[in-house]
Amino acid sequence: MAVKIGKRTIELQTKPKIISYGSIVGKLEHEGPIGHEFDKHITDSFFGEKSFEKAESKLQKTAVEIALEKVNLKPCDIDKIFAGDLLNQCIGSSFGLKSFGIPFIGLYGACSTMALSAGLASIFIDSGATEKAIAVTSSHFCSAERQYRFPLNYGSQRTPNAQRTVTGSGAIILSNEGEGPYIDKVTFGEITDYDITDVNNMGAAMAPSACDTLKHFFEDTNTTPEDYDVIYTGDLGSVGTLLLYELMSREGYDLKCRHADCGLLIFDNEGQDVHAGGSGCGCSASVLASFIMHRFESGDFKNILFMSTGALLSPTSSFQGESIPGVSHLINIKI
Amino acid sequence: MAVKIGKRTIELQTKPKIISYGSIVGKLEHEGPIGHEFDKHITDSFFGEKSFEKAESKLQKTAVEIALEKVNLKPCDIDKIFAGDLLNQCIGSSFGLKSFGIPFIGLYGACSTMALSAGLASIFIDSGATEKAIAVTSSHFCSAERQYRFPLNYGSQRTPNAQRTVTGSGAIILSNEGEGPYIDKVTFGEITDYDITDVNNMGAAMAPSACDTLKHFFEDTNTTPEDYDVIYTGDLGSVGTLLLYELMSREGYDLKCRHADCGLLIFDNEGQDVHAGGSGCGCSASVLASFIMHRFESGDFKNILFMSTGALLSPTSSFQGESIPGVSHLINIKI
Numbered sequence: 001m002a003v004k005i006g007k008r009t010i011e012l013q014t015k016p017k018i019i020s021y022g023s024i025v026g027k028l029e030h031e032g033p034i035g036h037e038f039d040k041h042i043t044d045s046f047f048g049e050k051s052f053e054k055a056e057s058k059l060q061k062t063a064v065e066i067a068l069e070k071v072n073l074k075p076c077d078i079d080k081i082f083a084g085d086l087l088n089q090c091i092g093s094s095f096g097l098k099s100f101g102i103p104f105i106g107l108y109g110a111c112s113t114m115a116l117s118a119g120l121a122s123i124f125i126d127s128g129a130t131e132k133a134i135a136v137t138s139s140h141f142c143s144a145e146r147q148y149r150f151p152l153n154y155g156s157q158r159t160p161n162a163q164r165t166v167t168g169s170g171a172i173i174l175s176n177e178g179e180g181p182y183i184d185k186v187t188f189g190e191i192t193d194y195d196i197t198d199v200n201n202m203g204a205a206m207a208p209s210a211c212d213t214l215k216h217f218f219e220d221t222n223t224t225p226e227d228y229d230v231i232y233t234g235d236l237g238s239v240g241t242l243l244l245y246e247l248m249s250r251e252g253y254d255l256k257c258r259h260a261d262c263g264l265l266i267f268d269n270e271g272q273d274v275h276a277g278g279s280g281c282g283c284s285a286s287v288l289a290s291f292i293m294h295r296f297e298s299g300d301f302k303n304i305l306f307m308s309t310g311a312l313l314s315p316t317s318s319f320q321g322e323s324i325p326g327v328s329h330l331i332n333i334k335i
Numbered sequence: 336m337a338v339k340i341g342k343r344t345i346e347l348q349t350k351p352k353i354i355s356y357g358s359i360v361g362k363l364e365h366e367g368p369i370g371h372e373f374d375k376h377i378t379d380s381f382f383g384e385k386s387f388e389k390a391e392s393k394l395q396k397t398a399v400e401i402a403l404e405k406v407n408l409k410p411c412d413i414d415k416i417f418a419g420d421l422l423n424q425c426i427g428s429s430f431g432l433k434s435f436g437i438p439f440i441g442l443y444g445a446c447s448t449m450a451l452s453a454g455l456a457s458i459f460i461d462s463g464a465t466e467k468a469i470a471v472t473s474s475h476f477c478s479a480e481r482q483y484r485f486p487l488n489y490g491s492q493r494t495p496n497a498q499r500t501v502t503g504s505g506a507i508i509l510s511n512e513g514e515g516p517y518i519d520k521v522t523f524g525e526i527t528d529y530d531i532t533d534v535n536n537m538g539a540a541m542a543p544s545a546c547d548t549l550k551h552f553f554e555d556t557n558t559t560p561e562d563y564d565v566i567y568t569g570d571l572g573s574v575g576t577l578l579l580y581e582l583m584s585r586e587g588y589d590l591k592c593r594h595a596d597c598g599l600l601i602f603d604n605e606g607q608d609v610h611a612g613g614s615g616c617g618c619s620a621s622v623l624a625s626f627i628m629h630r631f632e633s634g635d636f637k638n639i640l641f642m643s644t645g646a647l648l649s650p651t652s653s654f655q656g657e658s659i660p661g662v663s664h665l666i667n668i669k670i
Contacts, residue, residue: 001336001462001463002462002463002464003463003464004414004463004464004465004466008438010464050655051655053651053652053655054655079339080523084441084443086424087649087651088423088424088649088650088651089421089423089443089445089647089648089649089652090443090647091647091648091649091651091652091657094526094647094660094662095647095652095657095660097526098526098527098528098660100525101525102525103343103523103524103525104523104524104525104526104662105442105444105451105455105523106419106442106443106444106445106451106647106662107440107441107442107443108419108424108425108441108442108443109440109441110424110441116440116441120440120455123458123459123462123464124458124462126462126464127336127337127458127459127461127462127463127464128336128337128338128339128462129337129338129339129345129458129461129462129521130339130345131339147651186464188415188438188439188440189438189439190435190436190437190438190439191429191432191433191439192433193433312424312425312426312429312430312441313424313426314422314423314424314426315423316388316422316423316426316482317388317424317426317430320385320386320388320389322389322426322430325429325430325433327429327439327441
């Protein structure tokens with residue numbers, strides 16, 4: 001039975017546990033500062049498939065398989081799968097997961113999908129409706145560039161504040177029993193819109209929503225950044241991170257000492273020439289399902305916030321002169 | 336507290352009530368056999384906006400406003416909004432709903448979205464996490480044709496088994512208290528794939544998933560079609576409906592006497608020249624939030640099944656030679 005605390009936050013009574021996780025990334029992510037943390041990596045952007053989109057589906061399928069194998073579970077042991085991605089009509093998820101035969105809850109939260117899927121899965125478990133659920137998402141640099149910006153073959157120059165979509169996928173298995181860190185609270189965000197229209201500046205588009213969700217969480221729980229080991233954001237990158245600090249400071253919170261951004265962890269921004277950092281659904285997903293989970297296992301983490309940040313744009317809306325609204329969802333993980 | 340019954344079905348203990356609903360449709364839908372049932376209709380495909388996509392967003396916004404007005408609620412009275420649509424990156428929902436300031440759960444289930452959103456909302460309410468939630472979706476003939484098939488200006492000929500995307504939106508408000516029909520059970524479907532590749536034959540792509548979800552529901556609840564006043568499918572149209580009858584008959588169920596398809600209710604297929612019937616997220620959504628709800632109010636219905644059926648294709652997957660997987664989600668509504 002979940003309990004609403006404050007305006008937005010939901011406290012889970014059964015403490016759904018993350019009993020397993022799996023991650024797979026691309027070559028550049030593997031060569032990055034936390035490359036050794038991921039379960040698998042690919043060296044060919046096509047992953048043996050005929051298109052980038054099919055490769056992305058295979059990434060998602062592989063992340064789920066890794067997570068299942070680690071705890072010796074089969075797809076039929078899982079009640080529900082919560083998934084989404086950045087591709088039009090979320091084909092990364094539907095084609096990647098169709099062979100599992102698990103009831104499928106399709107989501108669209110752009111890069112907020114990992115916290116959205118984990119949050120929904122944990123509420124399903126808390127409600128009693130579900131015993132075991134998987135939350136998974138993915139992104140692929142090549143399929144995202146082709147869809148949102150330009151086909152890679154154009155060789156177009158990226159702006160300094162542009163982020164690089166992570167090629168990768170992360171999956172976690174949540175359960176009403178077993179061992180592992182648990183999801184204690186969830187805060188779902190509202191859509192915020194600061195009229196950012198620059199499609200190369202996702203960080204600026206997402207920072208206001210990150211601030212809004214975080215502020216609500218702190219108010220609802222009567223806590224401050226100092227109460228958490230680390231506060232992870234999904235993929236604000238270097239530009240969005242500075243904006244978040246500024247916005248939070250106006251609200252009276254000093255985030256700097258406790259904050260890390262998955263998009264800034266996954267690449268060496270200068271050495272790997274990725275400009276403002278990593279982005280994409282697969283960014284926070286693969287970091288959660290590796291680096292973050294490992295630190296719970298080693299005892300370094302006891303209580304963190306994980307907030308995925310999404311920019312709800314499409315090329316169509318941008319071509320029509322629309323702004324880029326943002327949405328951020330947050331989960332509080334403890335052990 | 337929700338209870339899992341059988342393999343797939345979830346029974347809700349708190350019986351979340353549908354306390355309000357709102358619908359708005361296009362001109363052709365208003366001229367159809369149930370046109371008088373809808374709350375509002377538009378006469379201009381642009382709905383006073385500059386693009387079909389913006390018109391679709393406005394449809395969704397309007398459906399929510401109608402539902403709120405009927406019970407004198409404001410957006411701030413609503414805990415969560417569950418929404419999705421057919422447009423790339425679900426911009427119909429994100430741009431349509433951003434002004435409400437309600438925590439936003441973005442979904443992608445193609446035409447299965449209405450049952451998906453209502454099912455998720457009811458589980459949130461049952462879990463205690465939410466008091467009042469809105470489930471909403473939309474579609475627009477012109478934005479869907481442009482995105483999935485051809486721009487209308489091409490004047491391309493539609494095949495006889497093609498369906499016409501409904502221009503419309505339907506929203507329902509679910510609550511843990513109040514009066515109205517309630518959601519008693521939910522069954523989320525898995526993705527099924529019968530290797531249908533004809534993008535003009537959505538009915539055939541969705542019928543196997545409809546059969547799968549329905550069969551699971553009957554087995555889980557130990558009921559038969561005769562136990563329900565009507566079993567509504569979303570938008571199988573004339574081709575998909577016949578296929579569903581055949582598939583269900585192989586499983587030992589005679590559906591004919593109890594079945595109706597929202598896609599066949601909304602248009603006069605021959606008189607309105609819509610070929611195999613209506614389709615799109617807005618089809619089952621607008622029929623649920625008008626025709627079906629009215630029959631609960633009049634006392635004609637006591638116990639129905641409402642199953643939205645989705646085809647998980649995108650132009651990209653079809654161009655790459657992929658099949659069209661289907662997914663169907665079901666809610667059991669009683670009074």
